[in-house]
Amino acid sequence: MSAVNSKDSQPMNINGIAIDDTFAEAFGMSATGIIITADTMKWARQAAITMTGFGTSVIGCGAECGIDYEVPAEETPDGRPGVRVLVFGFAPESIEGQLKNRVGQCVLTSPGSACFNGLEAVRRIPLSSGPRFFGDGWQTARKLGDRRFWRVPVMDGEFIIEDTTGVTTDAVGGGNLLVIGRDRPGVLRTCEAAIEAMNDVRDVIMPFPGGIVRSGSKVGSKYKGAVASTNDAFCPTLRGATNSQLGPEDRAVLEIVIDGLTSESVAEAMKVGLKAVLETGPENQVTRVSAGNYGGNLGQHHYHLKDCLP
Incomplete structure (x- = not known):
């Protein structure tokens, strides 16, 4: 599953990359x-x-x-x-x-x-x-x-x-990182490095293609019967048409979604992934890291990015 983002306050900055003061919201599975x-x-x-x-x-x-x-x-x-x-x-x-x-x-x-x-x-x-x-x-x-x-x-x-x-029945699905940058190939390279590092964490999977998802979603749709639709707040081509959460130089967003057998394994994978993003992101024009949530109202598990910093 994927989520819509909710930013809580001003971001931190490490290695020239802003880290939103927000959290990933995940579900019991x-x-x-x-x-x-x-x-x-x-x-x-x-x-x-x-x-x-x-x-x-x-x-x-x-x-x-x-x-x-x-x-x-x-x-x-x-x-x-x-x-x-x-x-x-x-x-x-x-x-x-x-x-x-x-x-x-x-x-x-x-x-x-x-x-x-x-x-x-x-x-x-x-x-x-x-x-x-x-x-x-x-x-x-x-x-x-x-x-x-x-x-x-x-x-x-x-x-x-x-x-x-x-x-x-103690598994967790939906831990996530949103990687944002000025260059789509660069954002992809950074996410690939994060996935490579996260693959060493046991008891977790990143279920999307190659561990990476381009189509972050929000709950619901204008169309009847559709349970999810594009996360327009993070679509670069919709910057002028929505309440965009992207900066003027941001050109691409990719998401890493994590499922784990335990909450602890998801938290460990997020820490490892975030560390890899902060190490490889500057050379790949990554500008910011965020996370997807529903305002804390749906998922039982909250993973704050500030707690995942290396």
Whole structure:
């Protein structure tokens, strides 16, 4: 999800970049993690990339999905290279349907793949429901300790999938940074540097393409049925037509949206991202950093930029 901005007072200034005295407003969500393995990291990552496609915003995608980190072979259940994927939704029940479709269509179909629980939690949701029935009655179950696995015959051997996976209702979606500058390529380079740094933070994803979103949104629209519309206050081409929050030299705004398994992980990612923006921004004509919120009236989690400064 993305948000409209609300600036509280005069900005601070670090390295020539203004930092608005404002906050990112985020929401409580549910989330799960799965580990996808394959014969090589290339194919584990390919399955993960395919599964997390069309997973940018619950506004229109049903789930917010992304790759958390690569898992070395010595840490996976089957001793092969793997990738941990996180899936966020409004409730555990909505995540169940997303897992059924995404794992069935994108992991089961990928050469040499297997799929396992990737989040230790008391509450569990089905992981194999759907994909195991592809076996058409030939699938078999095996229990190892307190974990149950299914073996589904496929043309290159067997697809192994764990029966359930952990789910948390303490996840957070919608932490964010707005990066503003005089040069669109420069703003993009700065955001790329921030994403590269934030990728080292565990238990978080940045679900938009490459972790970056150009189409920040506000709640509602002039058109019936549309739940969100363009954040006109931050659109450079609408500077004269709206209550713009851009300066006369600002030519581009890009947003980084963060989802995390915990509030602490979101806060850590924002700190790491903001540090990278302040370090790389001056050479890329970045002028200001802000954050999106709804005035504090909707989201339970508030991340003040002043608390995220390095």
